[in-house]
Amino acid sequence: xxxxxxxxxVHLDVLKEVGNIGAGNAATALSTLLNKKIDMRVPKVRVxxxxxxxxxxxxxxxxxxxxxxxxEGDAPGSMFFVLSLEQASTFIKEMTGDSQFSFEKLPxxxxxxxxxxxxxxxxxxxxxxxxxxxxxxxLYPSVPALSIDMVGxxxxxxxxxxxxxxxxxxxxxxxxxxDDYNGPKSVxxxxxxxxxxxxxxxxxxxxxxxxxx
Amino acid sequence: xxxxxxxxKVGIADMNIVxxxxxxxxxxxxxxxxxxxxxxxxxxxxxxxxxxxDSTLAKGGAFNIAKYADTAVKELVNRLLKNGARDYSLKxxxxxxxxxxxxxxxxxxxxxxxxxxxxVKRELAAYKIAIVGEDVxxxxxxxxxxxxxxxxxxxxxxxxxxxNL
Numbered sequence: 001x002x003x004x005x006x007x008x009x010v011h012l013d014v015l016k017e018v019g020n021i022g023a024g025n026a027a028t029a030l031s032t033l034l035n036k037k038i039d040m041r042v043p044k045v046r047v048x049x050x051x052x053x054x055x056x057x058x059x060x061x062x063x064x065x066x067x068x069x070x071x072e073g074d075a076p077g078s079m080f081f082v083l084s085l086e087q088a089s090t091f092i093k094e095m096t097g098d099s100q101f102s103f104e105k106l107p108x109x110x111x112x113x114x115x116x117x118x119x120x121x122x123x124x125x126x127x128x129x130x131x132x133x134x135x136x137x138x139l140y141p142s143v144p145a146l147s148i149d150m151v152g153x154x155x156x157x158x159x160x161x162x163x164x165x166x167x168x169x170x171x172x173x174x175x176x177x178x179d180d181y182n183g184p185k186s187v188x189x190x191x192x193x194x195x196x197x198x199x200x201x202x203x204x205x206x207x208x209x210x211x212x213x
Numbered sequence: 214x215x216x217x218x219x220x221x222k223v224g225i226a227d228m229n230i231v232x233x234x235x236x237x238x239x240x241x242x243x244x245x246x247x248x249x250x251x252x253x254x255x256x257x258x259x260x261x262x263x264x265x266x267d268s269t270l271a272k273g274g275a276f277n278i279a280k281y282a283d284t285a286v287k288e289l290v291n292r293l294l295k296n297g298a299r300d301y302s303l304k305x306x307x308x309x310x311x312x313x314x315x316x317x318x319x320x321x322x323x324x325x326x327x328x329x330x331x332x333v334k335r336e337l338a339a340y341k342i343a344i345v346g347e348d349v350x351x352x353x354x355x356x357x358x359x360x361x362x363x364x365x366x367x368x369x370x371x372x373x374x375x376x377n378l
Contacts, residue, residue: 050226060241061241068313147314148371149243149353149371150371152356153311153355156225156244156264157244157313160265163264164270165271167277
């Protein structure tokens with residue numbers, strides 16, 4: 001409850017900067033990995049209900065590929081890297097050189113899944129380490145887990161900690177665009193950072209913003 | 214099932230009740246549990262999308278009763294009875310409680326799916342409501358839709374297709 005009632009525009013701006021730095025580094029890593037241009041949108045920081053959070057990722061039934069990891073250390077939280085299936089298979093094809101790959105075939109190819117998990121690992125790792133440098137906080141990622149399923153089923157996992165305290169989440173959302181993609185121009189990937197309730201104060205304090213600002 | 218049926222949607226940590234000809238539906242159940250309690254004779258059904266096992270986990274004052282297994286089942290039963298359901302004819306079906314990600318972490322929160330299922334079953338047993346069908350656990354998300362007339366629970370998953378319970 002408390003952190004939501006006290007949050008101000010200054011706090012939201014600080015969180016936006018957190019998203020900017022983290023995702024900026026991750027986008028650079030992705031660009032280097034794939035050797036192509038990746039565009040990043042200005043991060044959005046929003047206070048949303050759980051249902052609105054699902055809508056941000058395309059609605060609860062939308063099927064996505066998502067890498068999830070828990071952040072341990074000084075400021076625990078959850079992080080998701082969410083990709084549409086088209087974009088995930090484009091990345092898989094580029095990384096593995098397997099142009100036949102498709103999410104239609106079951107079970108999914110093991111090499112492809114491993115590549116996608118590694119992609120998530122590299123990106124969230126670079127997000128987190130830049131965040132850790134910026135805040136001087138010790139943040140450790142858990143081993144990332146990959147899931148290809150409905151948005152509702154995936155995202156609700158990251159809301160468990162929050163849901164004990166509140167019916168709202170503060171989400172730092174950074175969208176990525178892939179310039180080479182020839183399909184319709186729309187958002188191709190999202191980073192969602194969901195700090196645990198107690199972590200907000202720690203992040204703000206580490207950045208020199210007091211709680212009542 | 215024809216295409217013109219009206220469907221009432223239930224969001225995350227939410228609940229509602231319906232009568233024929235309406236259907237009731239909730240999307241994207243992961244570790245959450247969708248519990249349907251119904252009275253077939255009255256063609257009346259309620260659905261809750263439960264997120265956490267126990268309201269004692271709530272930190273802070275006011276909380277959303279649809280979010281916790283114990284308070285959600287209680288409220289659902291009360292609403293059904295108030296709307297004419299007969300307590301002796303109530304039955305239940307449930308789905309969800311999956312383990313979406315495999316972690317070696319010892320954090321109890323990561324086992325939330327199975328804990329939600331246990332909690333819902335415990336509450337239903339306390340009200341002596343029989344569970345006539347369940348599709349719980351596993352590691353895939355589910356979308357469920359219930360028709361109070363046929364009392365069939367339609368379950369859709371990404372990898373295992375569609376079936377009725």
